[in-house]
Amino acid sequence: MNGTMLKATIAHCKAELLRTARNRRFVIFSVVMPIIFYFLFSNIVGDNEIVGGVNWSAYYLMSMTCYGIIGASFSTFSIRLSRERSQGWIRMLRITPLPAWAYILSKIVSQAVINLFIVVMMFLIGGISKGIDLPVSAWIESGLWIWLGGLSFMTLGTLFGTMRNPDAVQVLSMITYMGLSVVGGLWMPVETMSSTMRKIAELLPTYRLGQGAWNLIAGGSLSWEGIGILAAYVVVLMAASTWIMKKQEAV
Protein backbone atom coordinates (compact mmCIF):
# COMPACT_ATOMS: atom_id res chain seq x y z
CA MET A 1 0.00 0.00 0.00
CA ASN A 2 1.54 3.29 -1.05
CA GLY A 3 1.14 6.67 0.63
CA THR A 4 -1.60 7.97 -1.62
CA MET A 5 -3.79 4.93 -1.10
CA LEU A 6 -3.36 5.09 2.67
CA LYS A 7 -4.33 8.75 2.56
CA ALA A 8 -7.28 7.95 0.27
CA THR A 9 -8.50 5.14 2.55
CA ILE A 10 -8.35 7.37 5.60
CA ALA A 11 -10.13 10.21 3.77
CA HIS A 12 -12.80 7.75 2.68
CA CYS A 13 -13.29 6.50 6.25
CA LYS A 14 -13.67 10.08 7.46
CA ALA A 15 -16.19 10.87 4.74
CA GLU A 16 -18.20 7.75 5.64
CA LEU A 17 -18.27 8.72 9.32
CA LEU A 18 -19.32 12.26 8.48
CA ARG A 19 -22.13 10.96 6.27
CA THR A 20 -23.35 8.60 8.97
CA ALA A 21 -23.30 11.24 11.69
CA ARG A 22 -25.37 13.53 9.43
CA ASN A 23 -27.82 10.78 8.58
CA ARG A 24 -31.12 11.31 10.38
CA ARG A 25 -32.16 7.69 9.94
CA PHE A 26 -29.01 6.52 11.70
CA VAL A 27 -29.45 8.92 14.58
CA ILE A 28 -33.10 7.90 15.06
CA PHE A 29 -32.82 4.13 14.69
CA SER A 30 -29.38 3.45 16.10
CA VAL A 31 -29.00 6.13 18.78
CA VAL A 32 -32.31 7.59 19.93
CA MET A 33 -34.61 4.58 19.61
CA PRO A 34 -32.42 2.06 21.49
CA ILE A 35 -32.02 4.52 24.37
CA ILE A 36 -35.75 5.31 24.61
CA PHE A 37 -36.71 1.64 24.28
CA TYR A 38 -34.17 0.74 26.91
CA PHE A 39 -35.54 3.12 29.52
CA LEU A 40 -39.13 2.42 28.59
CA PHE A 41 -39.00 -1.37 28.77
CA SER A 42 -36.59 -1.68 31.64
CA ASN A 43 -38.96 0.44 33.73
CA ILE A 44 -42.09 -1.40 32.60
CA VAL A 45 -40.68 -4.84 33.37
CA GLY A 46 -38.66 -3.78 36.41
CA ASP A 47 -34.88 -3.47 36.59
CA ASN A 48 -34.35 -6.28 39.04
CA GLU A 49 -36.50 -8.89 37.40
CA ILE A 50 -34.26 -11.86 36.63
CA VAL A 51 -34.16 -12.89 32.98
CA GLY A 52 -31.73 -15.42 31.57
CA GLY A 53 -29.89 -15.55 34.90
CA VAL A 54 -29.19 -11.80 35.13
CA ASN A 55 -30.96 -8.58 36.04
CA TRP A 56 -33.38 -7.41 33.39
CA SER A 57 -31.66 -3.98 33.28
CA ALA A 58 -28.37 -5.66 32.24
CA TYR A 59 -30.03 -8.19 29.93
CA TYR A 60 -32.05 -5.55 28.11
CA LEU A 61 -29.04 -3.25 27.77
CA MET A 62 -27.38 -5.99 25.71
CA SER A 63 -30.56 -6.43 23.63
CA MET A 64 -30.85 -2.76 22.81
CA THR A 65 -27.15 -2.37 22.05
CA CYS A 66 -27.47 -5.22 19.53
CA TYR A 67 -30.62 -3.61 18.16
CA GLY A 68 -28.84 -0.29 17.56
CA ILE A 69 -25.84 -1.91 15.95
CA ILE A 70 -27.92 -4.05 13.64
CA GLY A 71 -29.82 -0.95 12.51
CA ALA A 72 -26.56 0.79 11.60
CA SER A 73 -24.84 -2.21 10.01
CA PHE A 74 -27.84 -3.55 8.15
CA SER A 75 -30.62 -1.06 7.53
CA THR A 76 -28.74 2.26 7.23
CA PHE A 77 -25.86 0.57 5.44
CA SER A 78 -28.06 -1.16 2.86
CA ILE A 79 -29.86 2.04 1.88
CA ARG A 80 -26.61 3.91 1.42
CA LEU A 81 -25.12 1.09 -0.63
CA SER A 82 -28.15 0.87 -2.88
CA ARG A 83 -28.07 4.62 -3.42
CA GLU A 84 -24.37 4.61 -4.26
CA ARG A 85 -24.87 1.83 -6.76
CA SER A 86 -28.05 3.08 -8.43
CA GLN A 87 -26.94 6.69 -8.73
CA GLY A 88 -23.72 5.96 -10.56
CA TRP A 89 -21.44 6.77 -7.67
CA ILE A 90 -19.73 3.38 -7.76
CA ARG A 91 -19.24 3.73 -11.52
CA MET A 92 -17.55 7.07 -10.91
CA LEU A 93 -15.28 5.58 -8.21
CA ARG A 94 -14.25 2.76 -10.53
CA ILE A 95 -12.42 5.13 -12.85
CA THR A 96 -10.49 6.77 -10.02
CA PRO A 97 -7.25 5.22 -8.73
CA LEU A 98 -9.06 4.16 -5.52
CA PRO A 99 -8.85 0.34 -5.54
CA ALA A 100 -11.95 -1.71 -4.76
CA TRP A 101 -10.31 -3.10 -1.62
CA ALA A 102 -9.75 0.41 -0.25
CA TYR A 103 -13.42 1.19 -0.76
CA ILE A 104 -14.53 -2.00 0.99
CA LEU A 105 -11.97 -1.58 3.76
CA SER A 106 -13.10 1.97 4.46
CA LYS A 107 -16.72 0.82 4.64
CA ILE A 108 -15.83 -1.86 7.20
CA VAL A 109 -13.50 0.33 9.24
CA SER A 110 -15.96 3.22 9.42
CA GLN A 111 -18.77 0.82 10.36
CA ALA A 112 -16.54 -0.60 13.09
CA VAL A 113 -15.95 2.90 14.47
CA ILE A 114 -19.68 3.65 14.42
CA ASN A 115 -20.54 0.35 16.09
CA LEU A 116 -17.90 0.90 18.76
CA PHE A 117 -19.43 4.30 19.42
CA ILE A 118 -22.88 2.72 19.84
CA VAL A 119 -21.56 0.05 22.24
CA VAL A 120 -19.69 2.56 24.39
CA MET A 121 -22.59 5.00 24.37
CA MET A 122 -25.17 2.38 25.37
CA PHE A 123 -22.97 0.81 28.04
CA LEU A 124 -22.19 4.21 29.57
CA ILE A 125 -25.76 5.48 29.55
CA GLY A 126 -27.32 2.20 30.71
CA GLY A 127 -24.55 1.26 33.10
CA ILE A 128 -24.40 4.60 34.87
CA SER A 129 -28.11 5.46 34.99
CA LYS A 130 -29.17 1.99 36.11
CA GLY A 131 -26.09 1.31 38.20
CA ILE A 132 -25.64 -2.09 36.54
CA ASP A 133 -23.18 -4.14 38.51
CA LEU A 134 -21.16 -6.43 36.27
CA PRO A 135 -17.52 -7.52 36.48
CA VAL A 136 -15.20 -5.49 34.25
CA SER A 137 -14.42 -8.63 32.26
CA ALA A 138 -18.11 -9.14 31.48
CA TRP A 139 -18.45 -5.56 30.22
CA ILE A 140 -15.40 -5.93 27.99
CA GLU A 141 -16.24 -9.40 26.68
CA SER A 142 -19.87 -8.62 25.89
CA GLY A 143 -18.89 -5.27 24.37
CA LEU A 144 -16.27 -6.86 22.15
CA TRP A 145 -18.67 -9.60 21.10
CA ILE A 146 -21.46 -7.20 20.12
CA TRP A 147 -18.98 -4.89 18.42
CA LEU A 148 -17.28 -7.53 16.27
CA GLY A 149 -20.26 -9.86 15.90
CA GLY A 150 -22.42 -6.93 14.82
CA LEU A 151 -20.19 -6.38 11.79
CA SER A 152 -21.57 -9.65 10.38
CA PHE A 153 -24.84 -7.81 9.68
CA MET A 154 -23.01 -5.80 7.03
CA THR A 155 -23.33 -8.86 4.80
CA LEU A 156 -27.12 -8.67 5.09
CA GLY A 157 -26.87 -4.95 4.34
CA THR A 158 -24.75 -5.72 1.28
CA LEU A 159 -27.33 -8.18 -0.03
CA PHE A 160 -30.17 -5.67 0.33
CA GLY A 161 -27.87 -2.97 -1.10
CA THR A 162 -27.59 -4.83 -4.40
CA MET A 163 -31.18 -3.85 -5.17
CA ARG A 164 -31.27 -0.89 -7.54
CA ASN A 165 -34.24 0.93 -6.07
CA PRO A 166 -33.22 2.76 -2.88
CA ASP A 167 -36.85 3.46 -1.93
CA ALA A 168 -37.71 -0.23 -2.06
CA VAL A 169 -34.56 -1.02 -0.08
CA GLN A 170 -35.59 1.49 2.55
CA VAL A 171 -38.96 -0.18 3.09
CA LEU A 172 -37.78 -3.78 2.79
CA SER A 173 -34.75 -3.40 5.02
CA MET A 174 -36.83 -1.61 7.63
CA ILE A 175 -39.43 -4.40 7.69
CA THR A 176 -36.73 -7.06 7.81
CA TYR A 177 -34.84 -5.19 10.52
CA MET A 178 -37.90 -4.84 12.75
CA GLY A 179 -39.04 -8.40 12.04
CA LEU A 180 -35.67 -9.97 12.81
CA SER A 181 -35.35 -7.88 15.97
CA VAL A 182 -38.78 -8.78 17.35
CA VAL A 183 -38.69 -12.48 16.42
CA GLY A 184 -35.03 -12.76 17.44
CA GLY A 185 -35.89 -11.68 20.98
CA LEU A 186 -34.21 -8.29 21.03
CA TRP A 187 -37.40 -6.43 21.95
CA MET A 188 -38.87 -9.02 24.29
CA PRO A 189 -36.74 -11.90 25.54
CA VAL A 190 -37.19 -15.36 24.02
CA GLU A 191 -37.88 -16.60 27.54
CA THR A 192 -41.37 -15.09 27.18
CA MET A 193 -42.03 -16.73 23.82
CA SER A 194 -43.89 -19.93 22.97
CA SER A 195 -41.70 -22.91 22.22
CA THR A 196 -42.41 -22.69 18.47
CA MET A 197 -41.47 -19.02 18.33
CA ARG A 198 -38.40 -19.80 20.32
CA LYS A 199 -37.33 -22.46 17.84
CA ILE A 200 -37.67 -19.92 15.04
CA ALA A 201 -35.77 -17.29 17.03
CA GLU A 202 -32.87 -19.67 17.54
CA LEU A 203 -32.34 -19.81 13.78
CA LEU A 204 -32.04 -16.05 13.43
CA PRO A 205 -28.78 -14.07 13.44
CA THR A 206 -30.37 -11.39 15.64
CA TYR A 207 -30.98 -13.93 18.41
CA ARG A 208 -27.51 -15.38 18.00
CA LEU A 209 -25.86 -11.98 18.39
CA GLY A 210 -27.91 -11.23 21.49
CA GLN A 211 -27.42 -14.71 22.91
CA GLY A 212 -23.63 -14.32 22.96
CA ALA A 213 -23.89 -11.11 24.96
CA TRP A 214 -26.57 -12.46 27.35
CA ASN A 215 -24.44 -15.54 28.05
CA LEU A 216 -21.31 -13.49 28.67
CA ILE A 217 -22.91 -11.20 31.24
CA ALA A 218 -24.51 -14.19 32.97
CA GLY A 219 -21.01 -15.56 33.51
CA GLY A 220 -21.27 -18.10 30.71
CA SER A 221 -19.34 -18.24 27.46
CA LEU A 222 -20.03 -17.94 23.76
CA SER A 223 -21.62 -21.01 22.25
CA TRP A 224 -19.99 -22.58 19.22
CA GLU A 225 -23.44 -23.18 17.86
CA GLY A 226 -24.17 -19.44 17.97
CA ILE A 227 -20.89 -18.50 16.34
CA GLY A 228 -21.40 -21.22 13.73
CA ILE A 229 -24.86 -19.99 12.80
CA LEU A 230 -23.70 -16.37 12.51
CA ALA A 231 -20.71 -17.45 10.43
CA ALA A 232 -22.97 -19.50 8.16
CA TYR A 233 -25.14 -16.43 7.55
CA VAL A 234 -22.04 -14.41 6.67
CA VAL A 235 -20.81 -16.99 4.16
CA VAL A 236 -24.19 -17.51 2.48
CA LEU A 237 -25.03 -13.80 2.33
CA MET A 238 -21.61 -12.89 0.95
CA ALA A 239 -21.84 -15.57 -1.71
CA ALA A 240 -25.33 -14.40 -2.68
CA SER A 241 -24.30 -10.73 -2.93
CA THR A 242 -21.20 -11.57 -4.96
CA TRP A 243 -23.25 -13.69 -7.33
CA ILE A 244 -25.88 -10.96 -7.82
CA MET A 245 -23.28 -8.22 -8.36
CA LYS A 246 -21.45 -10.35 -10.94
CA LYS A 247 -24.71 -10.91 -12.76
CA GLN A 248 -25.56 -7.22 -12.72
CA GLU A 249 -22.15 -6.32 -14.07
CA ALA A 250 -22.33 -8.81 -16.94
CA VAL A 251 -25.25 -6.97 -18.54
Place this chain on the structure above:
Amino acid sequence: MKAAIQLNGVSKVYKEKKAVDDLTLSIAEGTVVALLGPNGAGKTTTVSMILGMHQPTKGTVKLLGGDPRDQRVRDRIGAMLQDVSVIDGLKVGETIDLFRSYYKKPLPLDYLLKVSNLKAEKNKFATALSGGQQRRLGFALALAGDPDVIFLDEPTVGMDVTSRQLFWDTVKAMAGRGKTIVLTTHYLEEADSVADRIVVINNGKLIADGTPSEIKAETTGRVISFVAGQAVTTEALLALPGVTDVEWSGRRVKLYSTDTDRLIVALVENRFDMRDIEIQSGGLEDAFQALVQQAN
Protein backbone atom coordinates in the same frame (compact mmCIF):
# COMPACT_ATOMS: atom_id res chain seq x y z
CA MET B 1 3.13 12.19 -31.78
CA LYS B 2 2.44 9.68 -29.02
CA ALA B 3 -1.03 8.17 -28.88
CA ALA B 4 -2.96 8.86 -25.70
CA ILE B 5 -5.72 6.50 -26.77
CA GLN B 6 -5.44 3.58 -29.14
CA LEU B 7 -8.33 1.35 -30.21
CA ASN B 8 -7.60 -1.60 -32.48
CA GLY B 9 -10.47 -3.43 -34.15
CA VAL B 10 -12.70 -2.94 -31.12
CA SER B 11 -16.20 -4.45 -31.09
CA LYS B 12 -18.75 -4.65 -28.32
CA VAL B 13 -21.72 -6.94 -28.64
CA TYR B 14 -24.71 -6.74 -26.28
CA LYS B 15 -27.21 -9.56 -26.69
CA GLU B 16 -26.61 -10.06 -30.43
CA LYS B 17 -26.61 -6.32 -31.07
CA LYS B 18 -23.33 -4.71 -32.09
CA ALA B 19 -23.01 -1.47 -30.14
CA VAL B 20 -19.51 -0.89 -31.47
CA ASP B 21 -18.37 -2.54 -34.68
CA ASP B 22 -14.68 -3.00 -35.51
CA LEU B 23 -13.58 0.48 -34.45
CA THR B 24 -9.96 1.47 -34.99
CA LEU B 25 -8.98 4.87 -33.72
CA SER B 26 -5.85 6.58 -32.52
CA ILE B 27 -5.95 9.83 -30.58
CA ALA B 28 -2.70 11.74 -30.23
CA GLU B 29 -1.66 13.34 -26.96
CA GLY B 30 -2.69 16.96 -26.64
CA THR B 31 -5.64 16.85 -29.04
CA VAL B 32 -9.25 17.78 -28.39
CA VAL B 33 -11.47 15.19 -30.03
CA ALA B 34 -15.24 15.35 -30.30
CA LEU B 35 -17.07 12.06 -30.73
CA LEU B 36 -20.31 12.78 -32.53
CA GLY B 37 -23.15 10.51 -33.53
CA PRO B 38 -26.89 10.12 -33.18
CA ASN B 39 -28.39 8.65 -30.00
CA GLY B 40 -27.42 5.00 -29.63
CA ALA B 41 -24.54 5.34 -32.11
CA GLY B 42 -22.10 3.79 -29.64
CA LYS B 43 -20.37 6.91 -28.29
CA THR B 44 -20.94 6.19 -24.62
CA THR B 45 -20.08 2.51 -25.09
CA THR B 46 -16.84 3.54 -26.79
CA VAL B 47 -15.96 5.92 -23.97
CA SER B 48 -16.73 3.34 -21.30
CA MET B 49 -14.47 0.80 -23.04
CA ILE B 50 -11.64 3.35 -23.24
CA LEU B 51 -12.16 3.94 -19.50
CA GLY B 52 -12.06 0.21 -18.76
CA MET B 53 -15.60 0.13 -17.37
CA HIS B 54 -16.64 -2.33 -20.05
CA GLN B 55 -14.45 -4.89 -21.75
CA PRO B 56 -14.51 -5.11 -25.55
CA THR B 57 -15.92 -8.32 -27.03
CA LYS B 58 -13.08 -8.18 -29.56
CA GLY B 59 -10.03 -5.99 -30.12
CA THR B 60 -7.74 -4.06 -27.82
CA VAL B 61 -7.94 -0.75 -26.01
CA LYS B 62 -4.90 1.15 -24.78
CA LEU B 63 -5.10 4.24 -22.65
CA LEU B 64 -1.84 6.16 -22.09
CA GLY B 65 -0.02 3.11 -23.37
CA GLY B 66 -1.49 0.78 -20.73
CA ASP B 67 -4.57 -1.01 -19.48
CA PRO B 68 -7.27 1.49 -18.47
CA ARG B 69 -7.87 -0.58 -15.32
CA ASP B 70 -4.27 -0.06 -14.19
CA GLN B 71 -4.06 2.20 -11.17
CA ARG B 72 -1.15 4.19 -12.63
CA VAL B 73 -3.24 4.94 -15.70
CA ARG B 74 -6.24 5.93 -13.59
CA ASP B 75 -4.11 8.37 -11.68
CA ARG B 76 -3.72 10.31 -14.93
CA ILE B 77 -7.32 10.38 -16.17
CA GLY B 78 -10.51 12.15 -15.18
CA ALA B 79 -14.07 11.91 -16.45
CA MET B 80 -17.48 13.47 -16.36
CA LEU B 81 -19.88 10.59 -16.91
CA GLN B 82 -23.57 10.69 -17.68
CA ASP B 83 -26.20 9.72 -15.11
CA VAL B 84 -23.91 10.12 -12.13
CA SER B 85 -25.54 11.78 -9.18
CA VAL B 86 -23.72 13.37 -6.26
CA ILE B 87 -22.86 11.62 -3.01
CA ASP B 88 -25.29 12.30 -0.16
CA GLY B 89 -24.28 13.65 3.24
CA LEU B 90 -21.21 15.54 1.99
CA LYS B 91 -20.74 19.22 1.19
CA VAL B 92 -19.31 20.45 -2.10
CA GLY B 93 -15.86 21.19 -0.66
CA GLU B 94 -15.77 17.86 1.19
CA THR B 95 -16.73 15.92 -1.94
CA ILE B 96 -13.97 17.57 -3.96
CA ASP B 97 -11.44 16.99 -1.16
CA LEU B 98 -12.43 13.32 -1.01
CA PHE B 99 -11.69 12.98 -4.71
CA ARG B 100 -8.45 14.92 -4.38
CA SER B 101 -7.27 12.34 -1.84
CA TYR B 102 -7.36 9.59 -4.50
CA TYR B 103 -4.65 11.15 -6.66
CA LYS B 104 -0.90 11.57 -6.33
CA LYS B 105 -0.79 15.20 -7.49
CA PRO B 106 -4.22 16.74 -6.99
CA LEU B 107 -5.08 20.28 -8.05
CA PRO B 108 -5.77 22.76 -5.21
CA LEU B 109 -9.34 22.91 -3.88
CA ASP B 110 -9.59 26.67 -4.51
CA TYR B 111 -8.66 26.26 -8.14
CA LEU B 112 -11.23 23.49 -8.64
CA LEU B 113 -13.95 25.58 -6.99
CA LYS B 114 -13.03 28.49 -9.22
CA VAL B 115 -13.11 26.66 -12.56
CA SER B 116 -16.35 24.91 -11.69
CA ASN B 117 -17.84 28.24 -10.54
CA LEU B 118 -18.83 26.72 -7.20
CA LYS B 119 -16.99 29.00 -4.79
CA ALA B 120 -20.23 30.27 -3.25
CA GLU B 121 -21.55 26.71 -2.92
CA LYS B 122 -18.51 25.29 -1.13
CA ASN B 123 -20.38 24.69 2.13
CA LYS B 124 -23.66 23.57 0.60
CA PHE B 125 -24.63 19.92 0.59
CA ALA B 126 -23.99 18.45 -2.85
CA THR B 127 -27.51 17.01 -2.92
CA ALA B 128 -28.93 20.56 -2.55
CA LEU B 129 -27.32 21.76 -5.80
CA SER B 130 -29.28 22.33 -9.00
CA GLY B 131 -28.79 20.02 -11.98
CA GLY B 132 -26.37 22.38 -13.69
CA GLN B 133 -24.42 22.91 -10.47
CA GLN B 134 -24.15 19.15 -9.95
CA ARG B 135 -22.77 18.88 -13.47
CA ARG B 136 -20.17 21.50 -12.60
CA LEU B 137 -19.29 19.59 -9.45
CA GLY B 138 -18.76 16.60 -11.74
CA PHE B 139 -16.33 18.74 -13.74
CA ALA B 140 -14.40 19.67 -10.59
CA LEU B 141 -14.20 15.95 -9.68
CA ALA B 142 -12.98 15.08 -13.18
CA LEU B 143 -10.16 17.59 -12.85
CA ALA B 144 -9.31 16.77 -9.22
CA GLY B 145 -6.25 14.67 -10.07
CA ASP B 146 -4.87 17.09 -12.70
CA PRO B 147 -5.45 14.43 -15.38
CA ASP B 148 -3.56 14.14 -18.68
CA VAL B 149 -6.62 12.69 -20.41
CA ILE B 150 -10.07 14.11 -19.72
CA PHE B 151 -13.35 12.52 -20.82
CA LEU B 152 -16.43 14.71 -21.02
CA ASP B 153 -19.62 12.80 -21.82
CA GLU B 154 -22.36 15.34 -22.65
CA PRO B 155 -20.75 17.76 -20.19
CA THR B 156 -22.87 20.90 -20.61
CA VAL B 157 -26.36 19.40 -20.31
CA GLY B 158 -28.26 21.51 -17.79
CA MET B 159 -25.65 24.27 -17.53
CA ASP B 160 -26.67 27.88 -18.04
CA VAL B 161 -24.99 30.14 -20.61
CA THR B 162 -22.47 31.73 -18.22
CA SER B 163 -21.38 28.40 -16.75
CA ARG B 164 -21.11 26.92 -20.21
CA GLN B 165 -18.81 29.74 -21.32
CA LEU B 166 -16.57 29.34 -18.27
CA PHE B 167 -16.61 25.58 -18.77
CA TRP B 168 -15.37 25.76 -22.36
CA ASP B 169 -12.82 28.43 -21.48
CA THR B 170 -11.42 26.08 -18.85
CA VAL B 171 -11.42 23.15 -21.29
CA LYS B 172 -9.57 25.26 -23.86
CA ALA B 173 -7.05 26.29 -21.21
CA MET B 174 -6.52 22.61 -20.32
CA ALA B 175 -6.01 21.83 -24.00
CA GLY B 176 -3.49 24.67 -24.15
CA ARG B 177 -1.54 22.93 -21.39
CA GLY B 178 -1.23 19.84 -23.57
CA LYS B 179 -4.05 17.77 -22.07
CA THR B 180 -5.89 15.28 -24.24
CA ILE B 181 -9.63 15.85 -24.21
CA VAL B 182 -12.32 13.49 -25.49
CA LEU B 183 -15.83 14.85 -25.52
CA THR B 184 -19.27 13.83 -26.69
CA THR B 185 -21.93 16.47 -27.09
CA HIS B 186 -25.27 17.18 -28.69
CA TYR B 187 -24.39 20.85 -29.14
CA LEU B 188 -22.53 20.76 -32.42
CA GLU B 189 -21.51 24.40 -32.32
CA GLU B 190 -19.63 23.56 -29.10
CA ALA B 191 -17.78 20.74 -30.81
CA ASP B 192 -17.09 23.02 -33.77
CA SER B 193 -15.47 25.72 -31.65
CA VAL B 194 -13.48 23.52 -29.26
CA ALA B 195 -12.38 20.39 -31.09
CA ASP B 196 -9.25 19.95 -33.23
CA ARG B 197 -10.69 16.76 -34.56
CA ILE B 198 -14.13 15.33 -35.07
CA VAL B 199 -14.91 11.64 -35.21
CA VAL B 200 -18.40 10.72 -36.35
CA ILE B 201 -19.78 7.36 -35.30
CA ASN B 202 -22.98 5.78 -36.53
CA ASN B 203 -24.26 2.28 -35.74
CA GLY B 204 -21.00 1.59 -33.95
CA LYS B 205 -18.90 2.34 -37.03
CA LEU B 206 -16.59 5.24 -37.78
CA ILE B 207 -18.06 7.17 -40.71
CA ALA B 208 -15.99 10.36 -40.77
CA ASP B 209 -12.80 11.63 -39.17
CA GLY B 210 -11.09 14.99 -39.62
CA THR B 211 -10.83 18.61 -38.52
CA PRO B 212 -14.17 20.47 -38.22
CA SER B 213 -13.48 22.35 -41.49
CA GLU B 214 -12.53 19.13 -43.31
CA ILE B 215 -15.73 17.47 -42.19
CA LYS B 216 -17.79 20.41 -43.32
CA ALA B 217 -16.00 20.71 -46.66
CA GLU B 218 -16.20 17.01 -47.46
CA THR B 219 -19.90 16.78 -46.99
CA THR B 220 -22.16 19.72 -47.60
CA GLY B 221 -19.85 22.10 -49.39
CA ARG B 222 -21.47 25.49 -49.65
CA VAL B 223 -24.88 26.96 -50.20
CA ILE B 224 -26.17 29.77 -52.46
CA SER B 225 -29.66 30.98 -51.77
CA PHE B 226 -31.80 33.67 -53.37
CA VAL B 227 -35.40 34.69 -53.96
CA ALA B 228 -36.18 33.32 -57.41
CA GLY B 229 -38.51 34.81 -60.04
CA GLN B 230 -41.52 32.87 -61.38
CA ALA B 231 -39.63 31.55 -64.43
CA VAL B 232 -37.03 29.69 -62.38
CA THR B 233 -37.59 25.91 -62.21
CA THR B 234 -35.91 23.10 -60.33
CA GLU B 235 -34.97 21.39 -63.59
CA ALA B 236 -33.16 24.49 -64.87
CA LEU B 237 -31.25 24.84 -61.59
CA LEU B 238 -30.23 21.17 -61.45
CA ALA B 239 -28.82 21.50 -64.97
CA LEU B 240 -26.23 23.99 -63.70
CA PRO B 241 -22.67 22.77 -63.10
CA GLY B 242 -21.89 21.43 -59.63
CA VAL B 243 -25.38 21.67 -58.14
CA THR B 244 -25.97 18.70 -55.85
CA ASP B 245 -29.35 19.61 -54.36
CA VAL B 246 -32.11 22.18 -54.63
CA GLU B 247 -34.37 23.11 -51.75
CA TRP B 248 -37.34 25.51 -51.88
CA SER B 249 -39.03 27.42 -49.10
CA GLY B 250 -41.64 29.64 -50.67
CA ARG B 251 -39.84 31.49 -53.48
CA ARG B 252 -36.48 31.30 -51.70
CA VAL B 253 -34.33 28.57 -53.18
CA LYS B 254 -31.22 26.96 -51.67
CA LEU B 255 -28.61 25.48 -54.01
CA TYR B 256 -26.05 23.06 -52.55
CA SER B 257 -22.77 22.90 -54.41
CA THR B 258 -19.17 21.89 -53.90
CA ASP B 259 -18.02 24.89 -55.93
CA THR B 260 -20.11 27.97 -55.28
CA ASP B 261 -17.66 30.26 -57.09
CA ARG B 262 -18.34 28.59 -60.43
CA LEU B 263 -22.03 28.28 -59.66
CA ILE B 264 -22.57 31.99 -59.02
CA VAL B 265 -20.88 32.83 -62.33
CA ALA B 266 -23.10 30.32 -64.12
CA LEU B 267 -26.21 31.73 -62.44
CA VAL B 268 -25.36 35.27 -63.59
CA GLU B 269 -24.40 34.16 -67.11
CA ASN B 270 -27.71 32.33 -67.54
CA ARG B 271 -29.55 35.47 -66.43
CA PHE B 272 -31.62 33.79 -63.73
CA ASP B 273 -34.14 36.08 -62.04
CA MET B 274 -32.54 36.47 -58.58
CA ARG B 275 -32.94 38.81 -55.56
CA ASP B 276 -31.26 38.87 -52.08
CA ILE B 277 -28.40 36.53 -52.93
CA GLU B 278 -26.57 34.87 -49.99
CA ILE B 279 -23.56 32.56 -50.07
CA GLN B 280 -22.89 30.51 -46.91
CA SER B 281 -20.72 27.59 -45.98
CA GLY B 282 -22.66 24.72 -44.41
CA GLY B 283 -22.45 24.41 -40.64
CA LEU B 284 -21.26 21.35 -38.77
CA GLU B 285 -24.89 20.59 -38.03
CA ASP B 286 -25.64 20.21 -41.78
CA ALA B 287 -22.49 18.18 -42.34
CA PHE B 288 -23.39 15.90 -39.48
CA GLN B 289 -26.93 15.34 -40.74
CA ALA B 290 -25.63 14.61 -44.23
CA LEU B 291 -23.05 12.12 -42.97
CA VAL B 292 -25.54 10.22 -40.86
CA GLN B 293 -28.07 10.12 -43.71
CA GLN B 294 -25.47 8.85 -46.16
CA ALA B 295 -24.40 6.13 -43.75
CA ASN B 296 -27.96 4.99 -43.20
